[in-house]
Amino acid sequence: MPDQKLISEAAAVVSKAQVLVVSTGAGISKESGIPTFREAQTGLWSRYDPEQLATPQAFLRNRDLVWSWYMYRLDLVRQAQPNPGHLALVRLEDLVPQMVILTQNVDGLHVRAGSTDVVELHGNISRFKCFAACRGKPTLVDLDPASYSKEIAPPCPYCNSYLRPDVVWFTENLPTAALSRAFRVAEHCDVMMVVGTSGIVQPAASLPVVAKQRGAILIEVNPRVSGLSGLADIFLQGPAGEVLPALVDALHPA
Numbered sequence: 001m002p003d004q005k006l007i008s009e010a011a012a013v014v015s016k017a018q019v020l021v022v023s024t025g026a027g028i029s030k031e032s033g034i035p036t037f038r039e040a041q042t043g044l045w046s047r048y049d050p051e052q053l054a055t056p057q058a059f060l061r062n063r064d065l066v067w068s069w070y071m072y073r074l075d076l077v078r079q080a081q082p083n084p085g086h087l088a089l090v091r092l093e094d095l096v097p098q099m100v101i102l103t104q105n106v107d108g109l110h111v112r113a114g115s116t117d118v119v120e121l122h123g124n125i126s127r128f129k130c131f132a133a134c135r136g137k138p139t140l141v142d143l144d145p146a147s148y149s150k151e152i153a154p155p156c157p158y159c160n161s162y163l164r165p166d167v168v169w170f171t172e173n174l175p176t177a178a179l180s181r182a183f184r185v186a187e188h189c190d191v192m193m194v195v196g197t198s199g200i201v202q203p204a205a206s207l208p209v210v211a212k213q214r215g216a217i218l219i220e221v222n223p224r225v226s227g228l229s230g231l232a233d234i235f236l237q238g239p240a241g242e243v244l245p246a247l248v249d250a251l252h253p254a
C-alpha cells in the first residue's frame, strides 16, 4: 500500500484539477483477472509473444491460431468484472469538472464500470470486423457468441475474407478520431494520471510526455517503475485496485 502522505499530496493536486485525464493500460485490469501483456502470459499462451500474435502478418500466417488467442482472451474479458480501481475512477469523475479516460485496453471494463467519457485507443475485443474491410473501414459484423467456432476464424458474411477482432494490431494506425481527441485532451489537461502501463507502446506512450511538456502535473499509479516513472511528479507505488480507492477517499470520504 502506498505512502499515505503521497496519497494526500496526489489528492490535493487532483482536487484542483480543471481537466483531469486518466491514461490506463493493462495493469488496471489485472485485478479483474485479465493478464497484462508483458508479464508472463499464463497457461496455453505462455509460449507466444503477444506482439507476434497481435499483427496482420500473424493473422495472414496463422489465422486460426490468432483467432483462438482472441477467443481465449474474450472468454477472460466476459468472465471479468470491473475491479475497485475501475470503480474508483467512476467516483472520481463526479469530483472534478472534466475527466477523460484514455485507455489502451480492449476489454471494455471502464465503460462497464460506469465511466462516461472513455477513449478506446486500441479498439474493443468484443467487436468483430471483416479483415479485408470489404464495406469500408471498419466493416463491423455482429457475431452471436454461440454461433461461431473458438478455433477457426469465421468467414466474412459479405466477402470471401475472414472476421477478426476490432482491435488495433501492431503496425496498424489507431482510429483517427480517438487518437486526435487523445492528443487534444493530453495537450489541454492540467493533471494526468497514468495507471497500469509499462509506457512502451506508441503512440499511447507519448500522451503523458505531451501532457508534461504542456505543463500538466503527472501522477503515476503502478506497483513497479515503468518507462514513464521518470516523468511523474508523484509516483504512487501499488496496485490500482488499492491506490485509486485510497486516492478518491482522500478527496471525498466514502
Ligand code: BV8
Binding pocket: 024, 025, 026, 027, 028, 030, 031, 036, 037, 038, 039, 051, 054, 104, 105, 106, 122, 167, 168, 169, 170, 171, 172, 173, 174, 195, 196, 197, 198, 199, 200, 201, 202, 203, 204, 221, 222, 223, 224, 225, 226, 238, 239, 240, 241
Ligand atoms: C502504429 C490491441 C503507425 C491488440 C495493442 C517497428 C515496426 C512497426 C511498428 C513499430 C516499430 N517500433 C515501434 C512501433 C510502433 C508500435 C510499438 O509501439 N511497438 C512497441 C512494442 C515498441 N506501435 C504500433 O504499431 C501502433 N501503431 O504505430 O501505427 C505505424 C504504421 C505502420 C508501421 C509502423 C507504425 C499500434 C499499437 C497498438 C497495438 N495494440 N493492443 C490486443 O490487445 O491484442 S497494444 C497492447 O499492448 C495493449 O493494448 C497495450 O497498449 C500494450 C500493453 O501495454 P500496457 O498496457 O502498458 O501493458 P504491459 O503489460 O506492457 O504493462 C502492464 C503494466 O501494468 C506494468 O507496468 C505493470 O507493472 C503494471 N501493473 C501490473 N499489475 C498492476 C499494474 N498496474 C496497476 N495495478 C496493478 N494491479
